[in-house]
Amino acid sequence: MNPVKRIAHRAGPWLALLAMALPATPLVAQTTTPTTPGTASSERVGTDLPKRVVLRFVTESEYPPFNFYDDDGVLIGVNVDVARAICLELNATCDVKVRPWEELLPALARGEADAVIAGHTITPQTLAQVDFTNRYFHMPARFAGPRGTEEIEITPEGLDGKRIAVPAGTAHEAYLRVYFRDSRILPYASAELAREALLAGQADFLFDDGVSLVFWLNGALSQQCCEFKGGPFVEPRFFGDGMAIAVSKTDTALKAQLNQALRRVRASGRLEEIVARYFPLRVY
Secondary structure, three states: OOHHHHHOOEOHHHHHHHHHHOOOOOOOOOOOOOOOOOHHHHHHHOOOOOOOOEEEEEEOOEEOOOEEEOOOOOEEOHHHHHHHHHHHHOOOEEEEEEOOHHHHHHHHHOOOOOEEOOOOEOOHHHHOOOEEOOOOEOOOEEEEEEOOOOOOOOOOOOOOOOEEEEEOOEHHHHHHHHHOOOOEEEEEOOHHHHHHHHHOOOOOEEEEEHHHHHHHHOOHHHOOOEEEEEEEEOOHHHHOOOEOOEEOOOOHHHHHHHHHHHHHHHHOOHHHHHHHHHOOOOOO
16 A cells, blocks of 8 residues: 555545534644643553563555665664664664565564554554554644745634645645635645645645655755745644554553653654654654
8 A cells, every 4th residue: 555645634525524514613733742642551550561672563664754775775764763762762672574564464463573663543443453552753734835925824814815725635625624714725636736836826825744745845846945834733633643553452561661662762852853864854
């Protein structure tokens, strides 16, 4: 499966129903990753667990910047470095192996791995098969606009009447139609066409996946035309609950250890350093 499609939350035919069902109260862009409910209980059980000598992670290799092979054939990426940081915290040997995407969760079920760290998002379908740690990365939505223009408040009121390009049929379009309904929403058949509209001045702003926008803004195709405007939007109902490490439902001790290690990696600033290592611009 295409790794980009794994993350994208497609609105499709339910776009109109979603727009009617959700409240019209504007959401303020969040500048920090939301906390995960239920963390306190994990903190209480994470300290007296048996030591793991080896932690066996599986991931895939075709999802840059999260997991991929560099020019020297070395497996790197956000997920890989997070796994290694966790192993360092737990004083365990890190064994990270590559499997095709469709074989990751089955490998965990067969006991061939202790955990899967490959950018899985938490959905009812995956929760039926595995358990998840606390989130370590969220997929933010971002606005982009021309450089050097007058600063404008990125709110429904601030963008009233403004032309906003967005890939059609996506959760990003659904979000705009719920909360930015007084803007001129311009759906395009693809993210590339929406970006070209902004580049050509046919739209005032672009609203899309923040991760892909980072690399477009920093790349040659954007012609350095534009920059992020406002902060990130991480509304779970539209953009998912974020990435987490998948573990067996029966291995509650490992889940507690991983959560404990993730908290330490985050508190020490290493998680932020890892993300910054692979993103040319701040995604949050």
